[in-house]
Amino acid sequence: MDERHQVSWAERVLIERLSDGDETALVDLYDRYAGFVYGLAMQTLVDRQAAEDITQEVFVSLWEHPTRIEPGRGTLRGFLGTLTHRRAVDAVRREEARRRREARVARKEREVPDVAEAVLRSDTAGKVRTALDVLPETQRRALELAYFNGYTYRQVAEVLGIPVGTAKSRLRLALARIAESLDAERSERRERCP
Amino acid sequence: MNDESSTTPVSADDLAAYALDAHEAEDAAAIAAHLAGSPHAVRREQDLRAAAGEFASAVVHEVTPPTTLRARVLAEARRRRRPAAVVAGASPIDVHRIELARAILLLRDLTADDWVQPVDPPELAGWTVHDVVVHLAANESLLAHHLGVPVPGIPESATDNLGRTTQARARHADLPPAVAVAELEAAVEASSTEVARRGEARLDESVDLWGTTVTTRLAVLVRAFETWTHADDIRRAVGAAMVVPPPPSLLTMAHAACGLVPTMLAARGMPQADRLVRFRFTDLGSAAWDVDLGAVDGVRPAGDDPVDAEIVTEAAAACRLVSARIDPSELTYTVAGDEQLAGDIVGALPALAVL
Numbered sequence: 001m002d003e004r005h006q007v008s009w010a011e012r013v014l015i016e017r018l019s020d021g022d023e024t025a026l027v028d029l030y031d032r033y034a035g036f037v038y039g040l041a042m043q044t045l046v047d048r049q050a051a052e053d054i055t056q057e058v059f060v061s062l063w064e065h066p067t068r069i070e071p072g073r074g075t076l077r078g079f080l081g082t083l084t085h086r087r088a089v090d091a092v093r094r095e096e097a098r099r100r101r102e103a104r105v106a107r108k109e110r111e112v113p114d115v116a117e118a119v120l121r122s123d124t125a126g127k128v129r130t131a132l133d134v135l136p137e138t139q140r141r142a143l144e145l146a147y148f149n150g151y152t153y154r155q156v157a158e159v160l161g162i163p164v165g166t167a168k169s170r171l172r173l174a175l176a177r178i179a180e181s182l183d184a185e186r187s188e189r190r191e192r193c194p
Numbered sequence: 195m196n197d198e199s200s201t202t203p204v205s206a207d208d209l210a211a212y213a214l215d216a217h218e219a220e221d222a223a224a225i226a227a228h229l230a231g232s233p234h235a236v237r238r239e240q241d242l243r244a245a246a247g248e249f250a251s252a253v254v255h256e257v258t259p260p261t262t263l264r265a266r267v268l269a270e271a272r273r274r275r276r277p278a279a280v281v282a283g284a285s286p287i288d289v290h291r292i293e294l295a296r297a298i299l300l301l302r303d304l305t306a307d308d309w310v311q312p313v314d315p316p317e318l319a320g321w322t323v324h325d326v327v328v329h330l331a332a333n334e335s336l337l338a339h340h341l342g343v344p345v346p347g348i349p350e351s352a353t354d355n356l357g358r359t360t361q362a363r364a365r366h367a368d369l370p371p372a373v374a375v376a377e378l379e380a381a382v383e384a385s386s387t388e389v390a391r392r393g394e395a396r397l398d399e400s401v402d403l404w405g406t407t408v409t410t411r412l413a414v415l416v417r418a419f420e421t422w423t424h425a426d427d428i429r430r431a432v433g434a435a436m437v438v439p440p441p442p443s444l445l446t447m448a449h450a451a452c453g454l455v456p457t458m459l460a461a462r463g464m465p466q467a468d469r470l471v472r473f474r475f476t477d478l479g480s481a482a483w484d485v486d487l488g489a490v491d492g493v494r495p496a497g498d499d500p501v502d503a504e505i506v507t508e509a510a511a512a513c514r515l516v517s518a519r520i521d522p523s524e525l526t527y528t529v530a531g532d533e534q535l536a537g538d539i540v541g542a543l544p545a546l547a548v549l
Binding site for chain 2: 009035036056077079085093143153154156179
C-alpha cells in the first residue's frame with residue numbers, strides 16, 4: 001500500500017501517545033472515532049447493546065495493544081473500521097445473534113443504509129462517490145449485503161440467486177474498484193494540497 | 195485465478211471475501227494456513243482489508259453513542275492497562291508536537307459548514323474558522339523557516355505575526371480549507387522533526403519569534419499554547435467541547451506561564467521587585483511553584499520560603515486567562531497572604547496575549 005493510504009503525521013502522534021500510556025490519547029481517540037465505530041457496529045448489528053459492547057471492545061483492545069496499529073496499512077479510521085467490522089460480524093454469526101438477526105431479516109433489509117445516500121451526506125464523500133457511481137448495481141448490492149448484513153459470500157449468493165463463484169467475484173471487483181478510486185482521489189488531493 | 199500457493203490454493207476472490215469477513219467459518223483455517231505460508235498473499239489480503247476499512251470510513255453513518263459508554267470504556271481500559279503516571283512535565287518538544295497533532299485531527303473532522311463559522315475572540319472579529327487555521331499555518335511555517343527547515347511552496351515573506359497572517363489570508367482567500375490544513379501539517383512536521391533532531395540540549399538556543407529573539411524552548415511552547423487556544427476558538431465556533439492539554443503538557447505550560455509573570459507585570463507597568471508569590475494548581479495534583487517577581491526566570495519548585503501571596507487555582511483556567519480567553523474576573527482562585535498583590539498578578543496574566 002502506498003503512502004497515500006498511510007496514517008498521517010497527526011495520527012502517528014496519537015498512536016505514540018497511546019503507546020506511552022497517555023490516557024488522554026484514549027479520550028481523544030474515543031471522542032474522535034466513537035461515532036464512527038458505534039455507527040458501523042449499529043449498521044451491522046442493529047442491536048444497540050451489542051453495538052455498545054463492540055465499541056467498548058474496539059477501544060479497549062486498542063488501548064491494550066496499541067502496537068497492533070500498522071501505520072503503513074491504511075488510515076486510523078480505516079483500521080478502526082476493520083477492527084469493528086470483524087468483531088461485529090463475529091457477533092452476528094454467533095448462534096444467538098444469528099437468531100435475533102434472522103427474526104429481523106425483513107426489517108433489517110429495509111434498514112441497511114443506502115450507501116449512495118450515505119456517501120452524499122458524508123464529509124468525505126469525494127472518496128468513494130465516484131467508485132460507487134461506476135460500480136455496477138450487482139456489485140454494489142453484493143458489497144452491501146456482505147458488509148452491512150454480515151453475510152457470507154454463500155449467503156450473498158443465495159440472497160441474490162447467483163452462483164457462489166459469481167458472488168465472490170462481485171465482492172472482489174467491488175472492493176478493487178473502491179481501492180482504485182481511493183488511490184485516485186488521494187492522488188488528486190495531494191496535488192491540490194502541496 | 196489462483197494466488198501463489200503454499201498449502202491450499204486460494205484465489206483472489208477468496209482473499210477478497212476473507213478481507214470483507216464474508217468467508218465461511220470452514221474456509222478460515224484453510225485461508226489462514228495459506229496466508230501463513232505466503233507473504234505475497236498476506237500483503238494482498240491486508241491491502242484489500244484496508245480498502246474495506248476505508249470504504250467503511252467513507253460511508254458509515256456516524257451515530258453518537260450513549261453518553262454513559264465513554265465512562266464505561268475508560269473504566270475498562272484503566273482496568274486492563276494502567277495509564278502512565280504523571281510524574282513530571284512533558285518536554286516542550288512533545289508539548290508542541292502533541293498540541294499541533296490534536297489540532298490537525300480536529301481540523302480533519304470539520305464539515306464544509308464548520309469552516310465558514312465565525313470565531314468569537316474580539317481581536318479576531320470578522321474571522322472564520324478557515325482564517326484561524328490559515329493564521330496557525332502561517333505562524334508554524336514561520337517557525338519552520340527560522341529553524342532552517344522552510345516548507346516548500348510557502349511564499350509568505352513577512353516575519354511578524356500580523357503581517358505574515360495578512361499575506362497568508364490573502365493567498366488562501368480562494369483556496370479550499372484543506373490546503374491550509376495540509377500546510378499546517380507540513381509545517382509542524384518540519385518544525386517538530388527539526389526540534390526533535392536537535393534534542394533537549396539545544397532547546398536553549400535562540401530563535402526568532404515574530405521579530406523577538408527567544409529560546410527555542412519558549413518558541414515551541416508559545417506555538418503549542420497558541421495552537422491549543424485557537425483550536426478551542428474553533429471548537430467553540432463549531433459547537434464542540436473545549437479540551438485541556440494532557441496533564442504532562444499542561445504542567446509544562448503552567449510552569450512556563452509562571453515564569454513569565456514578572457514580564458507580564460512589567461508589561462502592565464507594575465513591576466514587583468523583592469516579592470515572592472506561590473502558584474498552586476488544583477488540577478495538577480497541587481503542583482506548586484514559587485515565583486520571584488524581581489527576577490527573570492525566577493520560577494522554582496515551591497519550597498519552605500515564606501511567600502507574600504499564595505494563589506490556588508486551576509492551571510487550565512489560568513492558562514486560558516494568560517491567552518485572554520477568559521476575563522480576570524472569571525478566574526476562580528483563593529489567596530493566602532497579600533490579596534492586593536494576588537489581584538494585580540491575576541489582572542496582569544493576559545498582558546502578553548497576542549493575536
